[in-house]
Amino acid sequence: MYQGQTIFSQVMGFLPQNKFRQCVKRYHGNYRVRSFTCYDQLLCMAFAQLTYRESLRDIECCLRAMQDKLYHMGIRGKVVRSTLADANEKRDWRIYSDFALTLIHEARKLYIDDDFGLELKDTVYALDASTIDLCLSLFPWARFRRSKGAVKLHTLLDLRGDIPTFIWITDGKVHDVNVLDILVPEPGSIYLMDRAYLDFKRLYELHQCSAIFVTRTKTNTKLRRIYSHKVDKTTCVRCDQTVALTGFYSKKDYPEKLRRVKFFDAEKGRSFVFLTNQFMLPAHTIAELYRYRWRVEIFFKWIKQHLRIKSFYGTSQNAVKTQIWIAISTYVLVAIMKKRLRIDLPLYTILQILSITLFEKMPILQAFTADDYRNKITSGHMQLKLFDS
Structure with a gap:
């Protein structure tokens, strides 16, 4: 025993x-x-x-x-x-924030060689934020709306192992894009973001740090096509273009060229338009990269369901964090x-x-080992009889 x-x-x-x-x-x-x-x-x-x-x-x-x-x-x-x-x-x-970062550093070394679905040597991150609703009367410091409180988890997820490498906890009023002001970009790494992070001044800072971003464009984003590249439409890529911004402020914030990729999702029956500063990868790979951004949403859903972060044991900011x-x-x-x-x-x-x-x-x-042992009686003469016939 x-x-x-x-x-x-x-x-x-x-x-x-x-x-x-x-x-x-x-x-x-x-x-x-x-x-x-x-x-x-x-x-x-x-x-x-x-x-x-x-x-x-x-x-x-x-x-x-x-x-x-x-x-x-x-x-x-x-x-x-x-x-x-x-x-x-x-x-x-x-204390617990620093210790969590220590564990994250250790975990990333263990998962560094894991495959996340695409054959890329670059480190790929998914950036997103998730809101946790709170009662404003119990958590007055976490003001979100007039009669509602919330905290927001800004998270950078390493797709190799789905390890959160950066977490910033704020009240619900802080906009998602503000995380780019305190994020330290890694040169050569790829950052996948949704349209909430479409701020060209901040994206240009990522570009100047030799980091790669893939995001979606908004319908009111003013762009001028410079050159159209050939595409294989069997991969559902509709266009692959080199573009430049034409808006007065956006052109000033991001003076370099960008790449626009239009992809048609046959399953959902809708088109997606991506913007990136990566010109070397195939257009289909750019679209596939953005599809893997949904893993950060799955991460948020998972921790909310399986960890205790939706209801709290204390009401102060220190206790919640x-x-x-x-x-x-x-x-x-x-x-x-x-x-x-x-x-x-x-x-x-x-x-x-x-x-x-x-x-x-x-x-x-x-x-964690499955035990498939069953006590089987294979021969009738080995079973003792309760009653004699």
Whole structure:
């Protein structure tokens, strides 16, 4: 019989604790803390994410029911609802932000050679934002509309492994395009964006940094065709043109030439017009690249369904950001574990299995291995008879 660590302890074993201690020290997270440390807080909140706890009271009840196992799970402090609430309210959310970025850096190294669907050596990012609705009376700092609150997650997703490499949490009023002001472009990387990011001054800054962008044009964008390239219409590409902006301000903001690709989607029965500063790739590849941008939308849908970021355990800005960053850390940690243990299961399945096995004591790979054993009786004479005929 296996007498080792619980599944939860084995999952948390993939956390680089020395890096976490550095983050805590950087922001004095454990200053004047007697028992319930930042690491205890991280473990409790990660437990809540993995088991879909609804509230702080829910977390307290579940962990107290397993009181004799908490020490072996790594939780040294006493789990009290008020203590956990105070920790979320007062301890700097940047501790968990910096630690999440550390995990992201580690995950990207593991997934760097993964294929995302197109044979490209370049790093491909999908940029988008998602809004999480909040009650304005409970979250007055997250003002969005007159009677509605919200926070917005601006996310840059690396398509190799679907790892979020950059996250910016703002209130709902901040427009999506503002993220380009703080984003540091990587030369040679490809950024996929929708029409919300069609700001030619900011796009020209990306171009000057030798970054590649693919976005959709708006109907009122004024363009002048300079040259038309030959296209293979069997690939549903209708036109491939070199164009220049003609609007007074847009031409001033982006003085260089652009490439316009028109693609007809037979499944949806509609046309899409793309703008890019990439002139070397085939036109069909440009259209295919933009199709992969939808993976960032799938990412948002996935984390909203399977992580606790739609309802919050605290109402302050610090508590909300702490919970979101720990949720992201949990997502990336499971991705790291999946890669290192070579688990051939989707993240959804892994999280579902973890949610009911965290307190079990078994080798972690055993929990993810399908057991098709059945107790079959193959010969009648081996079965004992209950009644004699």
